[in-house]
Amino acid sequence: MAIRLGDIAPDFTAQSTDGEISFHNWKNDQWVVFFSHPKDFTPVCTTELGYTAKLKDEFEARNTKAIAVSVDSVDDHQAWVGDIEETQGTAVNFPIIADPDRVVADLYDMIHPNADNTLTVRSVFIIDPANKVRLTLTYPASTGRNFDEILRVLDSLQLTDGYKVATPVNWTQGGDVIVSPALSDDEANELFPSGFTKIKPYLRTTAQPNS
Ligand code: BEZ
Numbered sequence: 477m478a479i480r481l482g483d484i485a486p487d488f489t490a491q492s493t494d495g496e497i498s499f500h501n502w503k504n505d506q507w508v509v510f511f512s513h514p515k516d517f518t519p520v521c522t523t524e525l526g527y528t529a530k531l532k533d534e535f536e537a538r539n540t541k542a543i544a545v546s547v548d549s550v551d552d553h554q555a556w557v558g559d560i561e562e563t564q565g566t567a568v569n570f571p572i573i574a575d576p577d578r579v580v581a582d583l584y585d586m587i588h589p590n591a592d593n594t595l596t597v598r599s600v601f602i603i604d605p606a607n608k609v610r611l612t613l614t615y616p617a618s619t620g621r622n623f624d625e626i627l628r629v630l631d632s633l634q635l636t637d638g639y640k641v642a643t644p645v646n647w648t649q650g651g652d653v654i655v656s657p658a659l660s661d662d663e664a665n666e667l668f669p670s671g672f673t674k675i676k677p678y679l680r681t682t683a684q685p686n687s
Pocket of ligand 1: 514515518519520521522617618
């Protein structure tokens with residue numbers, strides 16, 4: 477069944493490049509970016525995993541762990557990791573789950589038979605410390621994902637969890653944010669000492685509270 481926003485991310489135990497992983501245990505109340513790729517030893521996937529490895533410090537700054545999955549074996553993953561290191565100039569510093577029996581892929585609805593009957597699509601799940609799914613993304617095999625956008629969503633989720641704001645189109649760290657429509661003007665004045673701009677009664681902006 478499809479995973480929807482707000483669902484508890486299904487738990488599983490599987491082999492990975494870091495040994496056996498029990499997902500919820502491994503996650504350990506942190507944020508997680510869980511993503512599938514179609515196949516080892518393919519070009520787009522090689523660039524995606526290399527880039528994700530280079531974001532290690534960015535993920536750590538957001539209390540977030542990355543983990544990948546495909547329907548290949550641990551042996552294939554291990555061999556491919558060497559290629560990633562060689563071609564992308566980085567060690568792969570997060571686990572890649574081996575899912576040759578497609579147990580995890582089925583649990584997370586990562587195989588879309590009308591796109592490809594056997595391989596996982598490019599799914600992304602952002603899962604919060606309470607194990608709730610906060611973002612789902614599905615990309616086709618031929619399009620590499622933008623992992624800077626994944627970081628941007630993490631920033632937005634972590635900001636909007638802490639403050640009564642939303643983030644506007646193309647927002648990035650430090651940009652103005654939107655005052656929650658649930659707040660009255662008086663409440664907004666109390667919560668945002670720097671004030672807010674009222675463009676319409678439903679469209680009010682303020683400086684990013686935690687920047
Ligand atoms: C790739 O990662 O390059 C790829 C994987 C599966 C199908 C097409 C491209």
